[in-house]
Amino acid sequence: MQSAIVSTVVDIVNDLFGIQETHVDLQETRKEFKGDLTLVVFPYLRASKKSPEATASAIGDALVERHQDVIGYNVVKGFLNIVLSDHPVQVAFDQMTLDPNWGIQPLNDHLPAAMVEYSSPNTNKPLHLGHIRNNLLGYSVAQLIKATGKPVVQVQIINDRGVHICKSMVAWKRFAEGETPEHTGIKGDHLVGKYYVRFDQQLKAEVKDLVAAGVAEDEAVKSAPCMIEVQQMLKDWEAGDPATLALWTKMNTWVYEGFNTTYSRLGVQFDKNYYESDTYLLGKQDIESGLGKGIFYRREDGSVWIDLTAEGLDEKLVLRQDGTSVYMTQDIGTAIQRFKDFKLDSLTYVVGNEQDYHFKVLFLILKRLGYTWADKLSHLSYGMVDLPSGRMKSREGTVVDADDLLDEMENAAKTVSEELGKVEGLSEKERTTLYTTIGHGALKYFILKVDPKKRMVFNPEESIDFNGNTGPFLQYTHARICSILKKAKYLKDWTWDHVTLSSKEREVIKLLAKFPSTVQHAAQEQNPSEVASYLYDLAKSYNGFYQVHSVINAETPHIAAFRASLSTQVAGVLSRGLLLLGIEAPKQM
RNA sequence: GGUCCCGUAGCUCAGCUGGAUAGAGCAUCUGCCUUCUAAGCAGACGGUCGCGCGUUCGAAUCGCGCCGGGAUCACCA
The missing domain is CATH 3.30.1360.70 (Arginyl tRNA synthetase N-terminal domain)
Incomplete structure (x- = not known):
């Protein structure tokens, strides 16, 4: 325009x-x-x-x-x-009515894909609020990229091995008396999490005893019987001890079942899962070959390092003196592996900003190693989610559990919907679906409307608000339009010769016209909040129109038909836009 | 201590590459449902954009210095 x-x-x-x-x-x-x-x-x-x-x-x-x-x-x-x-406004409107999926580019399978890594949990405890922000961002960014026509590969890397899971395993062996998710009815990830917490209690008790017996605190942590058992279990695991592997597999399976339930509730999915038990040895070869090229250097003690002081960073260890790898090592190997696994155009890591330094180093190392794709890597660094009381702390039990939160949102949606009498004529099943849609919509919008880079405060009470700049407000606007359109089906024929645009109508069309560029920009910036604020502006503007103009009882049939068409466009953009945020738009609410 | 991020209304957040009297929502107050769903609309109240210099015709936005908050700098993941 x-x-x-x-x-x-x-x-x-x-x-x-x-x-x-x-x-x-x-x-x-x-x-x-x-x-x-x-x-x-x-x-x-x-x-x-x-x-x-x-x-x-x-x-x-x-x-x-x-x-x-x-x-x-x-x-x-x-x-x-x-x-x-009005002419350019009319032209813009005509254009958007031609394409039912206007604003979303058709998928071009021939293009190289964009990989987005997100979620990436540890298997020793259930998902919490922090993971929710991560998952929602990752999923939404994936949808945004897809909306620009590029194929997307969604992946996560699951930290399924190491000390943390051994802790849960040791505690389960000692105290669980064979408890399983099946016979306790506890969700698998929560059950394993329970024993992770149990381990911590046990460790504290043992350390306390040792300290009382005169052992130094840090020494006591290392020599506590349960800790010794963990170390042994880690060795057994690495040696491939069948009993240890069986227990490990069993407990991780419980966790995955739990995670999958939560993922499915959140509406996120992955095209491929990478497991650290498969990837933790990757990267060592690459370090060796880089050593030959003089990119890394070996110290007298045998450990291998890279010097990044020229770039204003530090020297960084990439192989321990015993030759084992560190986190960085396997990230190097995994990145290389991924570009072998897929034809990729980019790789985005959705990881909290506490790992800014790690990714700076990772990208730099890959660049030094000579990979041309190194500058196509990006770290979508998002801020922590705080509670009004401050930072979430697992030790103080202030962590907001993902499943609990979803439950609360659904219940709140139920309460409000019933109070407002919005569910008449809906079956029990439809009602339940609706509560989920609204509750999750509120949560997702609440989190995604904030600029990812910024630290945000999550107030459980406010997130449950369904008025104002919220997900349910957008859903409501959509539902109200659907309700009109249901009654206005017969309104079809109109031409610009018989319609003059009011200022409200003009404003709505001008906003609608910005949808494609908004999606494009948000995808480029990897910032779903841009779509969120756009949709809010659109809904706000449409509601202003709704207030002063009637669709069905318009002055003439032509105008009525035009307004029905305008409403259709708004509903379409709202629903497509919300979908980019992982939010569904109900037809009735 | 080094490096990086943040500081906008009582609260939660917008303000794209500098542009007009700094915008929303929540909260508080006032109006609007015999007319397409009031989870809505209209209005009022509320801000030395952390502070101070500087660049510019023009700064919340750019630069420098302070103050306050956070992260990170492990042979941890």
Whole structure:
């Protein structure tokens, strides 16, 4: 809608003031002023040698004369507000009605894929609020990229081995008396988490005894019987001891069943899971070959390092002196593996900002190793989720469990829906689905509307609010439109000859027209919050229209049919946009 | 201590590459349902954009210095 005007303005400025601009910046006119587009003329004063007002008027006059869509202008100080005719708005509207999936690019399977890694849990405890932000961001970013036409591979790396899971295993062996999810009815990941906590208690008790017997605190932690058992179990696991492996498999299977339940509730899914038990040895080869090329160096004690001080970072260990790998080592190996597994155009790690340094180093090392794709790696670094009381602390039991939270959201949706009497005529099953849709919509929107980079505060009470700038508000706007459209099915025929746009209608169409570029930009920035605020603006604007215009009882059948069509577009954009955030838009609520 | 991130209304957040009197929601107060769902709409109240310099015709936005908060700098993951 703007591009044609921009080039005309460029020509005018150049002709009038004898300069050679290649681009001018037109912005949308702020609501309190009349007009559609605004040119700030201050940059041209030097060339025009006139006052801001005179400069603006000169450009405005020329624009009215040269561009048929410009029907007027006004000048406020150095701001030229350009008034457009309805024509470009009508053209924009016609265009979006042609494509039922307008704003979403069709998938092009021939393009190399974008890989998005997210979630990536440990298998010793259930998912919590922090994982929820991670999952929602990862999933949404994947949908955004997909909406630009690029195939996406969603993956997670599951930290299924190591000390942490041995702790749960030791405690289970000692105290569980054979408890299983089946006969306790406890969800698998919660059951394993229970024994992880149990281990911690046991360790504390044993350490306390040792300290009382005169052992130093840090020594006591290492020599506590349960800790010795963990170390032994880790060795057994690495040696492939069948009994240990059997227990490990059994408990991890419980956890995965639990995780899958939560993932499915959240509506996220993965195309491939990487397991650390498979990948933890990866990378060592790459270090060895890099050692040959002089990228790494070996110290006298045998440990291997890389010197990143030239880039303002530190020296970083990549192999221990006993030759075993560290976290960095396997991340190097896993990245390389992934580019072998898939034809990838990019790889995005959705990981909290406490690992900023780690990824800086990782990307740098891969670049030093000479991988051309190293600059296609990105770290979607998001801020921590705090509670009003401060940071979540597992030791203080302030961690918000993911399953509990989803339950609460569903219950809150149920309470509110029933109070408002919104569920009449729905079957029991439909009601349950609706509560889930609304409850989850509220949670997802609450989290995704915030810029990922920023640390955010999660207030359980406020997230349950369904009024104002919330997911249910957007869902409600959608549902209300659906309700109108159901009654307005017969309204089809209209033409622009019989419809004049009201200011509200114009505003809605102008907003609708921004949907594709909003999606594009959000995908590029890997920022779902841009879509969230856009959808809020759209819903707000549509509700303003709804308040003053009737669709069904419009002045003429043509206008009614046009408004039905306009409403259809809004509902479509809302529902497609919400889907990018992993939120469903109900037809009734 | 080094490096990085953050600081906008009582609270939670928007403010794209610098542009007009800094915007929403919640909370508080006022109106609007015999008319397409009031989970809505309209309005009021509320801000030295952490502080101070500087660059600029113009700074919440860019630069520097402070103050306050957080993260990170492990032969941990």
